[in-house]
Amino acid sequence: MTGYADDLALAHLLADRADAIATSRFRALDLRVEAKPDLTPVSDADTAVEREIRALLAEHRPADGLLGEEYGAQPASDPDGRRWIIDPIDGTKNFVRGVPVWATLIALYDGDRPAVGVVSAPALGRRWWASAGAGAYAGPGPADGERIGVSAVQRIADASFCYSSLEGWEQAGRLDAMLDLIRASWRSRAYGDFYGYMLLAEGALDVMVEPELSLWDVAALVPIVTEAGGTITDLSGRPAPAGAPGTDSSVVATNGVLHADILTRLDPPAER
Structure with missing residues (x-):
């Protein structure tokens, strides 16, 4: 167990909720898509996922800061403290076209330290996660993860x-x-x-x-x-x-x- 085990468990809970919302809207005939000021698309799934994650973090980690793609920054009670960083749906262009390669990205930074990362891709049936000092894992979910590692290719x-x-x-x-x-x-x-x-x-x-x-x-x-x-x-x-x-x-x-x-x-x- 690491000092971030509870935070990783919370990140998995956030990902579970995000998966439920996003999968219910994936390939939905009534999916609403708009263009943001930078002309990138945003769907009603993006905004619904981020709202749910924000609500859960307000309940479980009210002192932590938060940065989300759709609704911006919320400062931490300690300016040098912890901050959650959220992309509710990474790969929105894939999502709105029915391509299953999209994911919710959830990170916790403790000051400048990358403490927790969860990438959940429910349409692929796969999730990846890690916390500082505890290794990286992948699988259908936290109960079925296997440790992963990079290649040894040298050229x-x-x-x-x-x-x-x-x-x-x-x-x-x-x-x-x-x-x-x-x-x-x-x-x-x-x-x-x-x-x-x-x-x-x-x-x-x-x-x-x-x-x-x-x-x-x-x-x-x-x-x-x-x-x-x-x-x-x-x-x-x-x-x-x-x-x-x-x-x-x-x-x-x-x-x-x-x-x-x-x-x-x-x-x-x-x-x-």
């Missing part, structure tokens, strides 16, 4: 390389570097969203990169990847998520062995 030529899309890397001015990495890798696929990071944590692939993510997109992934033995930073090698709250960050996640090579290929020292 890019042997690596399964994953990314979200090429468009973002083109906008970041690193499309040529991305294409070179794709050509150099044993295999490349664009799984996108949370899924590539979870496959990395399971050892099913070796690298996952994205040029720009919000804090709620990545916070829950960090404990799972790192407790599985991986490394996750931004392009400059700073621990992810880097930057001030409310700003987006690049993310590079690897099995650890390949990390320095990937950073050099995507962000050569002369460009840093």
Whole structure:
């Protein structure tokens, strides 16, 4: 048992409630979808899930802070204290099109320490979780989890390389570097969203990169990847998520062995 066992148990409860709401709206004929100011979609499932999680945290952890994608920030009673970070449905574009690759992301940060992460993908029948110092696990749920770990692949030529899309890397001015990495890798696929990071944590692939993510997109992934033995930073090698709250960050996640090579290929020292 760790100091975060009770928090992890609560995160699983939050995920159970989120799963029930989201699955009831998945592929619903009356699903309501709107465009946010940044033109990304938000469904009634996104907002309902976040409202439920907020209500549960207000009941069980009233002193903790909270940041959610749909309803913003709520400060903690202690400015340097604990904060829950929630993405009610990561992969909303998949969700609204009936693609089953979407998940609720739940993280707890204790100050700057990534303490708990839960990623629940009910349409895939799979959940991933971790708490600081206690390892990473995956399975249908907490009663049926097995410990997971990253791969031992040592060369890019042997690596399964994953990314979200090429468009973002083109906008970041690193499309040529991305294409070179794709050509150099044993295999490349664009799984996108949370899924590539979870496959990395399971050892099913070796690298996952994205040029720009919000804090709620990545916070829950960090404990799972790192407790599985991986490394996750931004392009400059700073621990992810880097930057001030409310700003987006690049993310590079690897099995650890390949990390320095990937950073050099995507962000050569002369460009840093």
